[in-house]
Amino acid sequence: MLFVKELEIKMQTYYDKLSQAVMLLQKALKTSYTDALAEALTDLANGEVYVENGAPDQDTVEKLKVIYDELKEINLSQTEMKQAITVNIISAQKLDKTEVNKLVTPDTIGLITSLIAYEILNAENVKNFNLVDPTIGTGNLLIEFVEQLKLAGDFKINIAGIDNDDISLGLAKAFTEVMNLNLSAYHQDGIADWQFTDVDMAIADLPVGYYPIDENASRFETKADEGHSYAHHLLIEQTMNSLNENGVGIFVVPSQIFQTDQAKKLSQWMVQNVYLQAVLDLPGNLFASKEAQKAVVILQKHGTKAQQSAKVLMGTIPNTNDPKLFEGFKNQVQDWAKKTFKG
Structure with a gap:
């Protein structure tokens, strides 16, 4: 039971920190939550914050680097990480009022x-x-x-x-x-x-x-x-x-x-x-x-x-x-x- 509780905490932490990154990007790029989530995941996959025409600004970039480093420190399996990201996607679709299909x-x-x-x-x-x-x-x-x-x-x-x-x-x-x-x-x-x-x-x-x-x-x-x-x-x-x-x-x-x-x-x-x-x-x-x-x-x-x-x-x-x-x-x-x- 202790292991299960620790896993739940890790997955919740991953979800929360990814959400923080997405909200920072959404504000800096003036885009939808879903677009910002895609941007954050791309950054994580590439290991760096993508900047185009000065966006996101340097202050946001520094904050994102800290969050991305923290996300990398969370030791989740592929399956666990997928579950955490899926919950982020579901949240994005609710916020953006995505159509049923x-x-x-x-x-x-x-x-x-x-x-x-x-x-x-x-x-x-x-x-x-x-x-x-x-x-x-x-x-x-x-x-x-x-x-x-x-x-x-x-x-x-x-x-x-x-x-x-x-x-x-x-x-x-x-x-x-x-x-x-x-x-x-x-x-x-x-x-x-x-x-x-x-x-x-x-x-x-x-x-x-x-x-x-x-x-x-x-x-x-x-x-x-x-x-x-x-x-x-x-x-x-x-x-x-x-x-x-x-x-x-x-x-x-x-x-x-x-x-x-x-x-x-x-x-x-x-x-x-x-x-x-x-x-x-x-x-x-x-x-x-x-x-x-x-x-x-x-x-x-x-x-x-x-x-x-x-x-x-x-x-x-x-x-x-x-x-x-x-x-x-x-x-x-x-x-x-x-x-x-x-x-």
Whole structure:
């Protein structure tokens, strides 16, 4: 208990000191809290205070140097430091009144999706692969996913992220740098043609809503017959089209995705172009209401090593706080992966 209390104090201290640095930068740079947080994380990753056109001023620079030195003295593991930074991001989003689609994805979802990916990669006998998050946001899901995979096995992962919001993307880039991850960040519309190729796996918590640019949507099979198309449908199609043969897409989507007015177009596209390997509702305790409930959908691109699962993995993922039920779920995933994915 004493160790736990000491850890809580260290993490709280890290959070508080990082917050102090962010507030200093926000005032000096006259920017949003989120932008200031990205700046502070970049400073920490680079080991120096970045100054441009005299901002921040020298007095602020000296104060920041003291805080950054104090932060470096706090001995946190990678996992603990990530948790402390994530809380800072959540605070930033509250202060900046960030829209719902851009809010941090809970760590639990990163843990669950990484567990599924681990079993798939093991079944495929893959240790080195290229990973993308086409809607990276703050980077929390991608970082948690990668960190959990690295804890579970000896993987070499090249990571890329796409976002059309430069503030979110800047924060994601800074966050990954502090975590010693080398992110290739692309500021673009994820539904437009990607600026890179050679991607083996995708992980994404997809934003939900209508895509406003009908001209861009017109080239997709999942487009609506009339009116605006669902952005998450287009993103699924674009992502799967952009993966290598046999590539796997792990998507966090609304649980009702196959029951909407545009579900038929999505289903028709899936039947022709990908293998639907799993549909799993996430634990209900992660969401404020039934309407907000999300699921994990796992798709595989056609290829010489790809095959349709004899039995699509379906059901509700148990609460991670119930060890017995969750262990049973892990065994079920392992069995499904061995039968579905080939090395």
